[in-house]
Amino acid sequence: MTLFSAEHLAMIFGGLTAVDDFSLEIKGGDLIGLIGPNGAGKTTVFNMITGNLKPTQGKIFFQGEEITGLKPNAITRRGIARTFQNIRLFQDLPVIENVMISYHGRLHSSFIGAVLQTPLYNREEKEMRDGAMALLQRVRLTDFANERAGVLSYGQQRRLEIARALATNPKLLLLDEPAAGMNPQETQELMDFILKIKEGFKLTVLLIEHDMRVVMGICQWIKVLDYGAAIAEGTPKEIQNNPQVIAAYLGEAGGKGTA
């Protein structure tokens, strides 16, 4: 069943066409990779899906509803969560509160109820805290629950970002270069982790990644962007052998390398 589809998306900044005629269909349970050289327009696609950018042209559908041009918070509350390429945590807040914030969109209490600390609010606060704690356990950050998010190591911050995205209770998770800056061992752990949460939370995942081991290792289907246009799509094997992709993505010299 189609969970998500983007139809003929285009994003034009002044005279620059960042993305041109991009279409994508995702079925529930898929793990799809979006790859392409730097500046190919991958993050722009993410920003259009999550509402940070309004597409110049095209439509986006999620669970049968059009979501084009909705505000980011509305899109998140419908079930699309994301992480950021350059980590964007709430640096000065405790780790646990970073995760608790993602529950706020589903709170039933009013702010007066929160100030009066009504039984309903106290129960919801406890549920948020317990839920956040359980998620921190999944990403092995319970020991840091009360530390400021800013003091975590790079890898921990990446994991916290994923935990925070999971706390919004998404159906579709967008990961923007989750393995950036990780060493091979961390990358391997991350791959296992992504597969584990995908099963555990019944997620559908769309992934931007530069690290070919990640993309080829876990994605079922890959879409390749270059200069804002999709140049190929297929299974990892097909992509690896596609001459156009090799030329665009790996350049002249890169034919053998990591791909």
Add this chain to the structure above:
Amino acid sequence: MGVDFLMNKPRDRILTGLSIIGLFTFLYWAKGNASEYQIRLLNNCAIFITLAVSYNLINGICGQFSLEPNAFVAIGAYTSSLLTISPAEKQVSFIIEPLIWPLSVISLPFWLSLLAAGVVTAFLAFLMGFPVFRVRGDYLAIVTLGFGEVVRVVANNLQNITNGPLGLKGLVPHTNLWWSFGFMIFTLFFIWRLTKSSFGRAMKAIREDEVAAEAMGIRSFRYKMMAFTVSGFFEGIAGGLLAHLITTISPALFTFFLTFNLLIIIVVGGLGSITGSVISSVLFVFGSEALRAVEEPFSIGSLQIPGIPGMRMVIFAIILIIVMIFARQGIMGRGEFSWQRLMDGLRRAEGRLRNSR
């Protein structure tokens, strides 16, 4: 820090209750023994704490750098004054143009006028929020600053409501220590609880990173509006209290300097810290009294130097600059008072004393 605060709740509640009783016992004592001047200072303290803590909600907690409290205080002060002054007194003071009809005959009890001041100010803050929160950062500061000026100009020219530059006179001095401190405690309670709640977390998330907050499902516009409106409500009532403390108000009272003073208070206290705003307000009120000397004429040897009015502002501005350059965290940073912290501090101090013996 939030966790410590929750874990020792019964003890903390008792301690908080005891300190409030202590405060009111002191006020009771002060009422009988302190001079009128000292009581005035205490009232000022309470009102400035109320103002600073409310202003800190939008600037420090929600991170929206705005410059409008003088407008909110003015709206609150005028609203409550127009509702309490007796019809006879109104007829006497409005000499250029008479006060428009419903206001000219109304005379409400003080508490009701304060409530009205809060509601009217909050409502205007809410309306103002729609255009204001279309912009961010420096632009937000400029727009809100403009709003403050608009309110002052309106107050100067809307003769048949505000009595123009003549202002409103003959207010009954309703504001006493019970009113000002009672409302201060209420404001502290409300904003403290709000800040510690999920709603406060949402506001802090917007301060830390608005894009990320939106991506986590936080409706950033709604929570900016909430912080702004709540801050308007409390500042409006504080304006009403201020008006009934000084008994005469005019547009000249609500210039940008009021906002500037509050800005210094919350920056020096530590943007985002309620405790910091409280400490800093007290320092400000007593500090500006102590600095009165610098505005008086003095002589060096045979050289006579006349008093320079406004000298205190220069000193405060310098303090602000120094804080911004060398101690941006202010007194408290973003930390808050908690009984646990106090106990730990005392225990450490005790240990140090013992060791040094």
